[in-house]
Amino acid sequence: MTTTRPAVASDAELDHWRTVAERVAATLGEDALERDRRGDDPTVELDLLRESGLVDLLHPAEFGGGGGHWQSALLAVRILSRTDASVAQVLAYHYINSSNIGFAAPEADRADWYRRTTADHWLWGDSVNPVDPDLLLTPADGGFRLNGRKRFSTGASSGDVVLAAARIEGGDRDGETVFVVLDHDRAGIHYLGDWDALGQRLSASGSVDFVDVAVDPADILGSLGDGPFQNLITPGIQLAFGNIYLGIAEGALEQGLEIARARKNSWFLSGADLYRNDPFVQRVVGEFSSGIAAVEALADRAARRFDETVSLGDAVTAEQRGHIEIEIAKLKVVSTDLGVEVANRIFEITGSSSAKASVGLDLFWRNVRTHTLHDPVDYKKLEVGAWELNGELQPLSLYT
Template sequence: MTLIAPDPTTHRHPAWADTPRDAGGWIARAREVAAVLADDALARDRAGAPPAAEVALLKESGLVTLLGPAAHGGGGQTWETAYRVIREIARGDGSIGQLLGYHYLWAWAVRLVGTDAQIAAVEQLYTEGRLLFGGAVNPRDADLVVTEDGDELVFSGRKSFSTGGVVSDLTVLEGVLQGTDTHIFAIVPTDQEGIVFARDWDNLGQRLTESGSVEIRDVRVDWSGAAGFVDRVFQPLVYNTLNVPAIQLVFANFYLGIAQGALDQAAGYTREHSRAWPYGGDDKERAVDEWYVLEGYGQIQSKLWADEALVDAAGAEISAALHAPREELTPERRGRIAARIAAAKLRIAEDGLEAATKVFELTGARATANAVGLDIHWRNLRTHTLHDPIPYKKREVGQYALLGKDPEPTWYT
């Protein structure tokens, strides 16, 4: 089956007339979507077109509303389920798994820092409209400035990364109030003259994430839209700092999905096309009977199963915190969660890259043909695992284990 944009006159794919009722149903829905994506993932990766049809598929399936309130037609699910869904989608297409994961984080941003009124308004808006979020929030670019103009805030500047922006409906902006060190988040419609995408994302992997740069030209937001501000003063909570552990575990889950996808494709190729080596002295008729092939797949699968267990345990822990009353989160609990997530991310980053390389040894020389496209998994993992240095994750876990020191909340921990 080839991915085709849904009929614009309908809001739902005919096969998805109903909303899944529980976590298992949503994960099954994600597998159905992933199967559609996997069918032509390589061709779409090479074409490099904006993933409009892919986003339409996420909307038609209802996956964009997974975390949205059931009262507004959303799934009303937990982050524990969201992480599993991200992984399943990435198993079919790593780029779209990333897009969906970032969407979930930015859709939750209003809960992380917003007021009760802001939460209610934003969640109703995006859930009822099945809207997709993008974000212009790259923290290493400190060049988005916010100025005051009466009762309005004016965002201006540039961000070198804006994942999903080109195909998004809503954009999360983040900038620093001029003359202060106060960061302000706001959610605005993407389709406006003041948001200009350079469409310059042309990277080795994750090619369909539309992660290129964006210019923000005098985008105006009412002060009431400044997330978490009451009478122009921000109301801080430890809970606000869960944004980074939450997104880091998004990374770990789509890394795991990509690695699982590499294993799936390689195993299929070995079963159907690989030939046994006839000069080893222990000749086999089929590649699937070669001892080193069996050993190799056993090693990859064992590591990915172990990674999955660690990722799922971290997901259960942060999900419980994300869905608990915001005032309850302590710095100690936040630190433990961040350390566990750092460990999960570093493990799947290293094991995933190993798997995406090892599969070539297990499939054989003919599997390097461009028509096979086994390289897409390594390219995707290699690209995004450079997001922030893995050695720092090792240090965070080491400090936690050896010194009992919690990871300090920063833009990357």
């Protein structure tokens, strides 16, 4: 039996996880650029997430977790994105992946999944990418064999377990699509290490091959159903994206301000003694700071409303699920625009010397430009417009 808890996070809870995340972000920021250039899988960095408690933040306290809310988890993702958006992405996907215990697992199985997850502080990677052909599960030896390839498997190569979506072919469950949870070193799983994007280089998002992987019935977490509650997973991950983009914008502005404040001269036509006193520099900073404040407010509101919706459990209606999807689509639109704009134009207040590779100011743009291509933001604009004009909601999917 689970204990009753408030539907939304308290100020004390948010303050606690803010402090934890800021401490972790400061550590990650010490060598983020150097690690990005190496492009290694983030194994050491994930140990930092485990030790801090961030990995277990969302899991129920009665099963050894942090007992936190989505608003706290997404605030942590945002804060980490200020210094290392790659690791923040892995953490965000872990929250989404492991939350399928609550969204997809049969109620009788959830306690066991939570206890196993928290006992060893599992980091959940994924191999779910819906635009790839389905992985196939075929009945064999009282269980199944899993075969296929998935690209963009974030966190899979460096996490403790891999959440994979696969379609059963044959047997009593023919045609059913299920989530399976497999330990990282399961025989037949091959991590290809082919992630070579210009940004999010440490997100461990390479392809995974599954070759005759033995899957026990106990490895099946649950089915991918069409109920509104189970399909809250999509607005959840889009909400995480919005916080990643917002955090990148915050981090870019923070580093830009440090550079601008440290400059000892000014543009010769400005009439100002220092760059920080140039009215054009101040104008850009004012524009960015105001935009960030507005998107922060929307992100916090959306996260709080998401917690309220999740707290309804199976009582969530299609209309309620649709409303939170629209709220989060709005965040996706403005956070994308803000993140790309700030990371691109921050150089306007820092000058040509800030374009040196050693400064690393490009890291923010490379990260946000890469991840904002995950799914077309124009379709999120259409979702919002169709709702506002005609009251139309999009069909349930892993993207809408």
